[in-house]
Amino acid sequence: MASSRTTDRTTIRTVAADAGVSVAAVSKVLRNAYGVSDELRARVETSIARLGYRPRAAARAMRGQTDTIGVLLADIRNPFFSDIMDGVHSALERTKYQSLVGISQSALSIELALVDAMTDRPMDGLILVAPRMVAADVTVTALRSPTVLIGHHEPQATLFDTVNDNDRLGAQLVVEHLVATGRSDIAFLSLEIDDPINALVTSQREIGYRAAMAENGLSAHVDIVRAGQSSRETQAAARRMLKSGERPEAIFCWTDFVALEVLSVARELGLSVPEDVAVVGYDNTSYCDLAQNDLTSVDQSGHTLGLQAARLLIERIKGRISPEHFVVTPRLVARGSSRPRT
Template sequence: MASTEKDKGNRRVTIREVAEDAGVSVAAVSKVLRDAYGVSDTLRAKVRQSMDALGYRPLAAARGMRGQTYTIGLVLPDIRNPFFSDIMTGVNNALERTQYRALIGISQSSATGEMAIVEAMIDRQMDGIILIGATEDRANLDAIAARKPLVAVGHHEPDITTFDTVNNNDQQGGQLVVRQMVAAGYKRIAMIGLKSTTSTILAEREIGYRRGMIEAGLGSAINIVQESQTLRDVQITARRMLQAPNRPDAIFCWTDFIALEVISVATELGLRIPEDVGIAGYDNTVYCDFAQNGLSSIDQSGELLGLQATRLLIERIQGRSQAEHFVVPPRLVIRRSTSPG
């Protein structure tokens, strides 16, 4: 029976039709789809042009049965933190000229939720996984890496051999913030961290803060307050700190997302920034540069972290087994929030 126009619109274009349109063999199209070695740029361009013209889309399930789906899993702890969008931009830019596509899962900073997402990604035969700000412990990360190529963004363990890591030098970043605050005249510098038992990022930033304070002769004034990332909890904590009899004259926040809320609370209490209290964040997200914020922050190059994580993951998928650990040096961007007078 002849196909109707509606039938043609609903059915999937086949690899044979792509080959006929491009004037090449089915085997040639298959090589392009597999990114096989030895495919010329001319052949690749010709096949891609036919695929675009015909609307051809490889069937992920069928590709999975052949061993590769060309999808990677990207697991984020939160979608509210604008820094993660910088990482996602880097991931997307790295994938732009490849066949790979990223599918995203949000764990809500829950170890249980994170593992459930990872299991779902493995069940769906994704080729590899990028974990950002992982809440898993070393044993679980090793177990994941034994099943799928894995890159962890924001996990400090340089002796790892089973998976790759991409990090900022978080310890150095914490020191840079304290040094600048001390140079600006602040003495009672506190830090707001995150309630977490597994985050090596937080541990490194806290070490950097402590070292910076001791280096400046302010070891007795070390004050680290750990709080959840829930805005209401951050507001309550910031208000309690800023209304204390011997309140901090500066606060280093583990991320811009928290620092911006601290600015809001300080402003609501009638405190002048930076004269009454200096505030600094971490990540140098786009909101730091807004005039009403003027937030000093550590730039850890989120887009570069995403690019490098994707590069390492694809190399892992393609067979590299030796672990690599990429570290980005931090850069402090000083703005009005820590520059009194």
């Protein structure tokens, strides 16, 4: 018999007729219900394969599952998010789950709308990467769907899991490295955002930066510059810092994406890196290794963050309710952008 791949016309009734069983029996196999014999399962799965049948997402949702998870990213320009998605996909490749991605463009209103859409679909769970939501919105989301957050420090949370780098330690590593290269006037180019509970990575890195500067007797040199999300705002802030009569000896950037902008502005102004100013990023993305960048950065293993977030989410979906808060230990990767001045 010639096989049929016309999945649009193939229904559960078609599968039942092909296998010579009842619709209820096919439904039990699809639901992995208790009491299904190996013989029945084999007959139904053979027919499913022969007919190319795929249960509709809406039908699976009615049974309480869609085999999809939502991943919310702040934007698609930051190369670090690609590393995170690689980790998520590595964790999912041997499971039944597929990911659907939403991009919030770092706008809270879009973020909330996407989360509502993902929970209304419904999806089986959510991974929120660097969310901008306030604590109350995160709690509401976690009550509606199993949730894991990346880039959100709230170790006392019980309704959701978190996966983070030790951002305070990462910032301390940067300051210690720059001090070791003979620099003391070290500025931190951070993100302009309201964070009353210090949950965001930028807040944690600011805390680590301040602490390390104090530990090295450099409190008088603390200089935190906060810029908006856009490239225009980042470059404007970098230009002000680099054209200042009190130009810092080093600029520690909260992410590689920002550090690349600083490198660009420095070259535009005819400055030499690292002789005139050292530049350090955070994330250790693949662009750091390019010869024209040669960027010192903190490695927080985005692949590991994504992999662990997906693992924890699947555990949540399967019924775990005890919270877990996974933390990666960062390491600094020194390159030419911060070598000692000659």
